[in-house]
Amino acid sequence: MEHLKKAPKAYRNTKFLNSPAARTVRILTEYLEPFDRLNKYNIKDTIVFFGSARIIPLSQAKKNVSDMKKKLKSITNKDSKDYAENQKLLTYAEKELEVARYYDDTEELAYRLTNWSKSLRKGNKFVICSGGGPGIMEAANKGAHRAKGFSLGFNISLPFEQFPNKYISPNLNFEFHYFFMRKFWFAYLAKALVVMPGGFGTLDELMELLTLVQTEKLMKKMPILMYGKKFWDKVINLEAMAEYRVISQNDLKLIKFVDTVDEAFDYLKKELGKSYVRN
Numbered sequence: 001m002e003h004l005k006k007a008p009k010a011y012r013n014t015k016f017l018n019s020p021a022a023r024t025v026r027i028l029t030e031y032l033e034p035f036d037r038l039n040k041y042n043i044k045d046t047i048v049f050f051g052s053a054r055i056i057p058l059s060q061a062k063k064n065v066s067d068m069k070k071k072l073k074s075i076t077n078k079d080s081k082d083y084a085e086n087q088k089l090l091t092y093a094e095k096e097l098e099v100a101r102y103y104d105d106t107e108e109l110a111y112r113l114t115n116w117s118k119s120l121r122k123g124n125k126f127v128i129c130s131g132g133g134p135g136i137m138e139a140a141n142k143g144a145h146r147a148k149g150f151s152l153g154f155n156i157s158l159p160f161e162q163f164p165n166k167y168i169s170p171n172l173n174f175e176f177h178y179f180f181m182r183k184f185w186f187a188y189l190a191k192a193l194v195v196m197p198g199g200f201g202t203l204d205e206l207m208e209l210l211t212l213v214q215t216e217k218l219m220k221k222m223p224i225l226m227y228g229k230k231f232w233d234k235v236i237n238l239e240a241m242a243e244y245r246v247i248s249q250n251d252l253k254l255i256k257f258v259d260t261v262d263e264a265f266d267y268l269k270k271e272l273g274k275s276y277v278r279n
Contacts, residue, residue, distance in 0.1 A: 030181040034174055038189070041171060045276065046129035046152060046189040047113055047268070049106060050205045051136025051196030052099075061100035064093045102196045102228060103139045105261050109194065110143025110151070112265045118149055120277060126191060127152060131182075131205075132164050132173065136196045141167035154182050183208055191276055192268050193224045197231045213254055214247075221275040225264055229257040 007013075016022055038044075056064075068090040075083045110128045117126040128144040130137035132153025144151035145167040153168035156176050164173050176182040187209055195206050206226075212218040226232050238255070241247045258264045 027178060027181060030176055030178055031184070034185055037171070037174075041150070043127055043150070043152065043172070043189065045125055045191045046127050047110075047192045047194065047272075048129045048186050048190045049110065049136060049140035049194045049196065050131070050198060050202045051102065051106065051139075052198040052202060053131075053133045053135040053137060054199075055099050055103050055135045055139075055197065056096060057139075058097075058100040058104045061093070061097040065090070065097050068093045099197055099228075099231070103136065105227070106136050106139035106194075106196055107143040107146070108261045109264050110140045111147045112143075112261065113268065114144040114147035114149035114151070116265075116269055118147070125277070126272060127172075129154065129186070129189065130168075131155065131201075132168060134163070134165055136198065138165035138167060140194075141165055145169075154185055156182050187212060187218060190222060191220070192222060192272055194264065194268075195224065195226045197228050197235075203236070210254060214251055221271070223256060223268060223271040224254060225256050225258050225267065227258055227264060229259055232257065 010016060017025065068086065072083065072086050072090060075086065077083060113126065114128055120126075128140050128149070128151040130140040130151070130153055132141075132155030137153070141151045141153060142165075150169045150172060151167065152172045152174070153164055154174050154176060155164050156179060164175075174185075183205065186205065190209070193206075193209055195202065206224075209218070209222075210224065213222060213224070238247070238252055242249050242252055256267060258267065
């Protein structure tokens, strides 16, 4: 007697698992798999770095400006289309150079924080965490790597920009499909937040965590640093929001603005030490 071929078990049925009907299952896996892996490596406390994927190291930005200036100098016809296009590229390169120091500052701050964390009694208590991609995210993981410490990368699948940087600890490299699950893990583990200059994604992440702290949905102590006051004052006017009473004056106290690695490191060490370090 002939028998039908066995159907695949539901949990092996890739057609079903990738269908709209199984969306809740996929969401659940983005909670359970990281939960299991983070427990395995005893990751409970993170310092999260947010910032642009497009910011490059200072040395590279300086080289780009120098190369563009040489190229412009080699073009004899100043009225040509080629000259105008390269002049525009030089302007872009100079703007990149203006923010490039934030890459180097991020790397150094992550390096110092990792060394400090390793010196604590339990060691590796505060683990550097980034969005896992290039730019500021790479710099944060690179600093932790230079200090020979663990670091996390919560990567997100995007059609551009986002690929895991090489400095993430291999066993702590995560890939998310759902932004909200990725944000959950940022918030759940974070004991401090460092916000470097960035674009829409950085603002989105910052505002979500600020809202959670403001509304006391996050009850834990969590210092929030916004790094680069000149940049942030130009991009977002928090004082105006308080003036128009869409936020309160007290809400401004949720944020600490800093401009140097020394200032950021000293503040975080003091605040984290006060709330979470037990001798």
